[in-house]
Amino acid sequence: MNSTDSSAPLTAQMKALRAHARGGPEQLVYEDAPVPGAPTGADVLVRVAVAAITFDELTWPETWEADGVDRTPIVPSHEFAGMVAAVGPEVTGLAVGDAVFGLVPFNRNGAAAEYVLVPASSIARKPAEVSDATAAAAVLPALTAMEALEQHLQVADGGRLLIRGGTGGVGAFVVQLAGRMGIEVTATVRSAEAAERAKRLGATTALVGTETDRVPAASFDGAIDTVGAGTPEWLYSAVRPGGRVITLQEPPSEDLAAAYGVDAQFFVVTADAAVLGRLAAVLATGELEVAIADTYPLAEGAAAYGSRGTSKAPGKTVLRVRES
Template identity: 30%
Template structure:
């Protein structure tokens, strides 16, 4: 079968198309014929080696985390799915990739495709949906009436997280460029800061939660807009000791992450704010709940561009420019 792979780690490493064996499935797995794959910034980050100490791949490795497709085969222990079912899933952190004709997916991380979405739309959801769900509902326990700041509101995470926060009854602040102000408002953003004209930390006040989605010094700046006992859930780092412990990493990595997060933890403590780094995990039950919310009309996918499979390298390059409004998706079928 055809797959998009990388053979080694490095900033100059380029993806390659290759013929690879069709994956064999375990007793608790389903074989999915891939119809579409949603791309995420982490797909580029992984092949550069940034997460090499944390994410384990046997090289050469297939690129991609999100998938929507049809069940082609089931393992003997599978009970929830049958051949022909339309499903979607994230295989992030499972030592496999999805930009291929077929991918083996553990039953526990898959869910039925939302009935209201086509395969391209469904493929855009898993990573951003699970990340937003685990950050807002699990980690921060965002409550109705609370205020959450979600920077980069027109991006893949931002467009989904804004809608989920509004569904949960929160008030949302965000940043975006002038051209995308109407988009983020249409998704439910209550306070919109045009970052080309204003600095968010001088405009926004009284927030209960910050979802850290942008690199640089924005995490530290966001401390200024939080109430005491507020929380920052960062998706971009710095990584912390709690993350290292949860993944059973060795002493050296725990020490490294401790040093990396020392400054933000010190600043957060000074302002009576909690800091937390989140590494998303695949979860089929959560995807099923997300699918229900989507089918009820409370959340809609936002897709910037759709590429054919033979344009997947161009799709990854476009994603890396940071200019996408919503998600970038590769269609295989």
């Protein structure tokens, strides 16, 4: 049965960050927008508390179109934490008032708004001991790390894993989660300071910049490039024949994979309520470091998206939609 949060009655309008034309942060405006309609099927309406930013999302085709049809005006930011405001008739296991966090499908309007409509399969209950900001900031990078380790890399306990970008958004979670799985981690980083952080997160070895020439050939069971496009040849050569290389930004080089006899794969993370539930349990232990670089109010969302590269601190940039 569909129900609605009586403590916060829905109105026709909400505050949202929107873009009416394709582009970058300069297209984003803070304005009144229609509240999503009452949820149908297995959808859930969430009253957003915090939304986290992935800067590259303004370059993704899914942000701007669905099945070739323009979606503007769009609402960005797909990682969120908040409270269930209403549930569709097919939703089970969630009720109005539940604290939740999750990942909005990339071809839907996101969470940089007071309300967001999201499938129940893409959210999970948020533990009370985990803050909204921590939960929102962990969603996309931690889910990506979990899927990479559990479904794609398949490096066993005691195996050796090479991570390009061991203190980046996804890389920091791969380092931490791999360590929890008993995997020996070598991480490449950009500075001595980052090397210290990688070791603190659980890396056995941290290589700075050009030190990648110290990576022996065929010495790892798997490798993952968390940095970006243009995966370098040394990452392929570092993996033993039959091992696996994972890329996150673009499909891997078939030629390099064949040359070194590795299985190279690319994937785009998908939200899954069961995996989110397991992430929630890990976050509740307080054992994962979830870095937050900057926090902006929703009204300053355009500035938040425009701040890329300006923060000296590692971690996510988050939008504070409402006070907890």
